[in-house]
Amino acid sequence: MKSLSILALGSAVLLAACGQNADKPDNTAEASATMGDMSGDMGNMAMPAETAKVAKGTGTVKAIDETAGTITLEHGPIAEANWPAMTMAFKAAPALIDSVAVGDKVAFDLALKDGIGEVTAIQKQ
Numbered sequence: 001m002k003s004l005s006i007l008a009l010g011s012a013v014l015l016a017a018c019g020q021n022a023d024k025p026d027n028t029a030e031a032s033a034t035m036g037d038m039s040g041d042m043g044n045m046a047m048p049a050e051t052a053k054v055a056k057g058t059g060t061v062k063a064i065d066e067t068a069g070t071i072t073l074e075h076g077p078i079a080e081a082n083w084p085a086m087t088m089a090f091k092a093a094p095a096l097i098d099s100v101a102v103g104d105k106v107a108f109d110l111a112l113k114d115g116i117g118e119v120t121a122i123q124k125q
């Protein structure tokens with residue numbers, strides 16, 4: 001009888017301990033920190049391969065911002081990005097920005113990531 005009740009007591013304590021562990025704020029924080037790290041790593045590795053695609057477009061240079069590293073293009077529809085014609089600013093490398101002027105009609109390549117396009121090539125037409 002004695003040993004039985006010790007066993008029962010023992011498992012009750014174990015169960016309580018388990019419940020406590022699961023609800024411990026420390027555990028939760030650890031778990032979400034790990035999740036955050038994982039998704040950060042996955043994001044870095046997976047995004048370029050998964051979502052970067054190249055789109056081609058034509059348009060007119062409306063503005064150039066060398067400080068921000070952007071070219072504003074009034075561009076025609078870009079099917080690859082599901083974009084209608086519009087005017088918007090794109091990131092671009094300094095060499096590309098220097099190669100065009102406001103008012104130029106241009107053909108350009110875009111690298112598309114997460115719905116954001118970066119000009120990777122641009123030629124005056």
Ligand SMILES: [Cu+2]
Nearest residue numbers: 083086087088
């Ligand atoms: Cu656009």
